[in-house]
Amino acid sequence: MRHRAALVEKARLSIEEGSKSFAAASMLFDKTTRERVWLLYAWCRRCDDIADNQDMGGELGDQSNAASRLKSIRVLTRRAFDGLPTADVAFDAFGLVAQECGITPEMADDVISGFALDAKEWRPRNEGDLLQYCFHVAGAVGVMMALVMGVDKDDTETLDRACDLGLAFQLANIARDLVEDDAAGRCYLPMEWLAEEDIEPGQHTKPHHRTELADMASKLVLLMDTHTKAARLGAARLPFRSRWAILSAARIYSEIGYEVRRLRETAWDGRVYTSKAAKLRHVAAAFFEAIANTPRGPDEMPRWTRSQLAEKARSA
Known part of the structure; x- marks a missing residue:
């Protein structure tokens, strides 16, 4: 596992580049909570970028091989939960914050399932489907943020x-x-x-x-x-x-x-x-x-x- 301070610093840079709104709001937390928010955000941002083949939420890249990218997210997340090195700062950061705050693999799976919906070009049929998608990609993140x-x-x-x-x-x-x-x-x-x-x-x-x-x-x-x-x-x-x-x-x-x-x-x-x-x-x-x-x-x-x-x- 990488040194905690190094992971926190990389996560801080990630949120500052990826979302100025969340970065500003995060400064209002106490130091420990703020750092954990950064660690969690880094994983969310990295998963989103891998799933959409983009960089920091920028322009979407080639959307072929979506299933392969999704598999990478699952494998790296599982290694993070197992406390194993992933060779990716964001996933190492997630392993750390999951251990510190009691985030479970099931909670992470809820989020990853949202990327799976995009990978199969899913479309909502009704309002319930729309809210289900929002649950995966953001509501489940809110639950982890609460922890x-x-x-x-x-x-x-x-x-x-x-x-x-x-x-x-x-x-x-x-x-x-x-x-x-x-x-x-x-x-x-x-x-x-x-x-x-x-x-x-x-x-x-x-x-x-x-x-x-x-x-x-x-x-x-x-x-x-x-x-x-x-x-x-x-x-x-x-x-x-x-x-x-x-x-x-x-x-x-x-x-x-x-x-x-x-x-x-x-x-x-x-x-x-x-x-x-x-x-x-x-x-x-x-x-x-x-x-x-x-x-x-x-x-x-x-x-x-x-x-x-x-x-x-x-x-x-």
């Missing part, structure tokens, strides 16, 4: 809310990247939604369907908003610094979704992002929100729960 922050593995309620935050992040990503994903041959909009809008397969990003695309993006953002509000209920149970960090990330990422909804048909003329000044405003607002610690949940809790999505994933 990193010290949440007990038996604290089902808090883990459920951590999953909600991951789902919300992914829904914001999907809304922002609808056109970009289509260019890469991917579509995460449920087939039922496309049929309701009377859109032909593969035509949803065409100019004459831009209004319908904006309507479906608004549906994604509405789901995002519900899960974000539910997640705030779980954040209330965290220590102050972790609560501040999570609320900051929730505000920053939610703003991406809200901006997509606000821009409607012009949302994909350029990439929606949160400026540095806006991030600072969200961090400041989250500070006072964390102090007050009186979250208001959604009018109705999310239709799809972590247990339902996990069960749906197992049966699939």
